[in-house]
Amino acid sequence: MSTATVTATQWAIDPTHSEVSFKVKHLVISTVTGNFKSFEGGAESTSDDFQGAEISFDAHISSIDTNQSDRDNHLKSADFFDAEKYPKMSFNGVLEGDKLVGELTIKDVTKTVELSADFGGIVQDPYGQTKAGFELEGKISRKEFGLIWNAVTEAGSIVVSDQVRILANIQIVKQ
Numbered sequence: 001m002s003t004a005t006v007t008a009t010q011w012a013i014d015p016t017h018s019e020v021s022f023k024v025k026h027l028v029i030s031t032v033t034g035n036f037k038s039f040e041g042g043a044e045s046t047s048d049d050f051q052g053a054e055i056s057f058d059a060h061i062s063s064i065d066t067n068q069s070d071r072d073n074h075l076k077s078a079d080f081f082d083a084e085k086y087p088k089m090s091f092n093g094v095l096e097g098d099k100l101v102g103e104l105t106i107k108d109v110t111k112t113v114e115l116s117a118d119f120g121g122i123v124q125d126p127y128g129q130t131k132a133g134f135e136l137e138g139k140i141s142r143k144e145f146g147l148i149w150n151a152v153t154e155a156g157s158i159v160v161s162d163q164v165r166i167l168a169n170i171q172i173v174k175q
Contacts, residue, residue, distance in 0.1 A: 006046045007046070008044045008045060008046050009044070009045050009046070009174060009175075010042065010043075010044055010174075010175040011042050011043040011044070011045065011132065011172040011173065011174055011175060012040075012041075012042040012172060012173055012175055013039065013040055013041045013042055013057070013170060013171070013172055013173075014131065014171045014172060014173045015038075015039065015040070017131075017171035018039075018168070018169060018170045018171050019035060019168065019169050020035065020036045020039055020059055020166075020167075020168045020170075021033055021034060021035045021036075021166075021167045021168070022034050022035075022164050022165060022166055022167070023164070023165040023167065024142070024160060024161050024163070024164045024165070025160075025161035025163070026159065026160060026161075027158075027159060028158060028161065032066060032071075033066065034064055034065060034066040034072075034075070035064075035065050035066075036059040036060065036061075036063050036064060036065075036089075037060075037063040037064075037065050038059070038060040038062070038063035039057065039058060039059040039060065039063070040057075040058055041055070041056045041057030041058060041091075042055075042056060042172060042175075043055050043056075043095075043172055048122060049119065050095050050119060050132070051095060051096070051097070052094060052095065052096075053094065053095045054092075054093075054094055055091070055092070055093050055094065055095060055100060055102065056090075056091070056092050057090065057091040057092075058088045058089070058090050058091075059088065059089045059090075060087060060088060061076060061081045061083035061086065061087055061088060061089060062076060062083050062087065064076060064081070064083075079149035080147050080149055081106070081107065081147065082107060085107075086106070086107045086108065089104070089105065089106050090104070090105045091103070091104045091105075091113075093113075095117055098116060098117055098118065098119075099114050099115065099116060099117060100114070100115040100116075100117040100136060101113075101114045101115075104140065104145075106145035106146070106147065107145060107146045107147075108146070109144070109145045109146050111140075111144055111145065113138060113140055114138060115136045115137060115138035115166065115168075116136065116137050116138060117134055117135075117136055118134065118135040118136075119132070119133075119134055120132070120133035120134060120135065121133065129173050129174065130173070130174035131171055131172065131173050131174070132171070132172050132174075133169070133170065133171045133172075134168075134169075134170045134172075135167075135168070135169050135170075136166070136167070136168040136169075136170065137165070137166065137167050137168075138165070138166050139163055139164065139165050139166070140163075140164050140166060141162050141163060141164075142160075142162055142163075142164050143162050
């Protein structure tokens with residue numbers, strides 16, 4: 001009878017080699033890109049391929065950057081994220097095959113989301129740290145998370161699309 005136990009490896013996001021962004025249609029004719037400049041999280045894995053790994057992530061809403069300060073301030077306001085009341089967006093999930101499935105919380109709303117996950121592999125950097133990389137992508141309905149502000153142009157076009165693309169390039173470091 002074996003009493004072997006599996007030890008989980010802890011990994012933390014390397015923020016200097018990671019980025020988290022979103023894209024949303026504006027006036028139905030072009031796309032606006034934004035980034036979260038401040039975030040943290042990691043993974044707990046029992047295998048080198050990260051299958052079944054538990055993933056956690058928090059983004060600081062006050063760090064939104066769309067390269068336009070008036071728009072950033074509007075996104076941080078109660079019309080959208082309400083950063084003062086809800087300072088973080090959180091995700092907790094599990095890697096299943098090429099999908100990352102979990103619970104995303106924005107404001108006070110939690111929904112199950114699925115992101116495609118492309119595992120780039122594991123390498124040792126020149127400083128002896130073991131690192132792994134992932135590219136993640138998915139779509140959410142912003143209105144389902146209470147981000148309902150919108151306007152309509154004179155011609156009837158909506159100003160901000162409901163659908164938001166989430167893109168993340170994440171490098172994690174073994175702890």
